[in-house]
């Protein structure tokens with residue numbers, strides 16, 4: 001049997017009277033790329049925050065890398081949060097040096113390779129970067145880590161369309177080489193869909209649909225087409 005990286009059973013999180021994630025049961029196997037999809041407020045970020053222990057579930061059970069989420073598992077996760085900002089005073093170079101000192105599993109050579117591909121100037125400070133440049137820096141810091149699990153919460157927001165496609169190729173390359181498991185949430189489904197092995201659509205905290213990306217593509221033409229169909233139905 002293949003190794004389970006994430007195992008969630010009946011996972012529920014409420015904020016006051018609002019249920020952000022409801023009764024989520026999901027297993028993610030090693031080496032898979034899972035697309036967590038859904039409209040704004042569907043519960044994607046809340047699920048990721050539970051995986052890294054930033055949010056405690058109200059109900060259900062969650063195992064990450066075979067353990068309860070916490071500091072031990074977090075050392076093995078490269079997590080790019082939604083709306084992430086970097087230290088404004090740090091240049092690209094200083095940020096990569098910081099990563100090498102403090103981020104477990106950080107591979108400086110891989111960071112240098114990714115920086116070249118992402119064409120980010122070494123001496124540019126994060127505070128003086130455009131939104132897309134800062135997003136690239138955050139991606140470099142995540143993807144340069146040799147850890148078993150990578151979680152990217154809307155990593156492409158602010159990155160222009162043609163660069164996104166290029167960055168997707170970089171991600172696919174980096175992942176296949178490192179055998180990492182990736183959880184990714186994005187609204188850029190058209191560009192990202194080549195990444196997904198599996199997708200889960202959340203709707204108001206509940207799983208609306210989940211399945212193998214290849215067979216869903218066979219059924220609906222593309223994950224993008226499927227998502228449009230689901231969003232249209234959700235609006236009715």
Ligand SMILES: Nc1ncnc2c1ncn2[C@@H]1O[C@H](COP(=O)(O)OP(=O)(O)OP(=O)(O)O)[C@@H](O)[C@H]1O
Pocket residue numbers: 015018019020038039040041042043044045046047082
């Ligand atoms: N700290 C919080 N306090 C109260 N409610 C919250 C909090 N964080 C999230 N929520 C609510 O939980 C629900 C799920 O939010 P979440 O951020 O997980 O959605 P999302 O799918 O990541 O959305 P988006 O695509 O817009 O990033 C929303 O209704 C949101 O208002």
